[in-house]
Amino acid sequence: MTTLVQSAGAAEPTQFVILQDRKLAFRSIGEGVPILLCVRFRGTMDSWDPAFLDSLAANGFRVIVFDYSGLGQSTGESSYDPRSLARDAIGLLDALGIEKAVIGGWSIGGIAAQIVLATAPARVRHLALIATVPPGPLARPGEQLFFELAKRDNDFEDVVTIFFEPASPASREAAKRSEARFAARSGDRSPDVPVDWAAAQLGDRPRNPVFPAEAVLHALKATNIPVSHIGGDHDIALPVENWHALSGKLPTLHLLTLPSTGHAPHHQYPELCAAFLGFLAQAHGIGCVGMPAAAAKAAS
Structure with missing residues (x-):
């Protein structure tokens, strides 16, 4: 039995579903x-650039963001076992009565999405990955610098180094604009993930492979579902070159x-990334960009 509770707050209010032993x-x-x-x-839910979410909605999507079990407001x-994160995603779809959806994932969320x-x-219309890593041996592991920065409270320079391109003035300006969009939010915010707890989950150095899931790689090679990956050309966490190495090996990639961007290409180019996903949805008959709301709702 699923219970839905809504609370007042920000422009997009936080809601909750109760799934047996937890609340998402x-x-x-x-x-x-x-x-x-x-x-x-x-x-958390508040880690998605509002411009990216708004642009996805403008491209004909119902955008659903959530906090993983035990984190944020859940x-x-x-x-951070990706299988647990994938269970959260499937559980939320079940609770909302959504039979099929585009499943998107950023970084470790992209690993969870691949597991879904x-x-x-049968629940996936399109696998939309952002700055994540494929299963199996990697052409290029992440950089040690990411592990140092990911284990501490981050200032603006850390944000630029991880998520943007510090050598590019244009990328730095994009980082400032993105940070201003985050700062404009008020109220109904999810608590930050505790740094010490997260650091203990990460490990001390890059791994290769990050997740040796043969079943996931087989699924990527065998699927007829569209798979997309949006990456930055200088991602110190999960280099995009690992997806380039699979070009021609995954039939729907x-x-x-x-x-000149890093681990958050959708924050530097929010409208472009949303339009890319909207274009793929239209090209694969998943939905139409700019379709009337009633028709779009019926398509879901």
């Missing part, structure tokens, strides 16, 4: 084809690599 916090923005977004390491046992595809392919 989520927000829903817009109407159209559902896109469920699994967030990054140390991320209750239950906290874990491998374990529940679409790659978009953006210049």
Whole structure:
């Protein structure tokens, strides 16, 4: 039995679903084809750039963001085991009565999204990955610098180094604009993920492979579901070159690599990234960009 509780707050109010032993916090923005977004390491619902979410909604999506179990405003046992994160995603779809959705994932959320595809392919319309890593041996592991920065409270320079391109003035300006959009939010915010807890989950150095999931790689090679990856050309956490190495090996893979950016290409180019996902949805008959709300809702 699922109970839905809504609380007052920000423009997109936080809502809750109760799943047996835990309560998941989520927000829903817009109407159209559902896109469920699994967030990054140390991320909450408030870690998605509002311009990216708004642009997805403008491209005909119903955008759903959520906090993983035990993190942010959600209750239950906290874990960064990607299988647990994938269970949260599927549980939320069940609770909301959504049979199929675009499943998106950023960073560790992208690993969770791939597990959703491998374990529940009938629930996935399109796998929309952002700055994440494929299963199996990597062409290029992440940089040690990421592990140092990811384990401390981050100032603006850290944000630029991880998520943007510090050598590019244009990327720095994009970082300032993104940070201003985050600062404009008020109220109904999810608590930050505790740094010490997250650091203990990360490890001390880059791994290769990050997740040796043969079943997930097989699913990517065998699927007829569209798979896309949006990456920055200088991602110190999960280099985009690992997806380039799979070009021609995954039959439905679409790659978009953006210049002079890092681990958050959708924050530097929010409208472009949302339009890319809208274009793929239209091209694959998933939904139409700018479709009337009633028709979009019926398509879901």
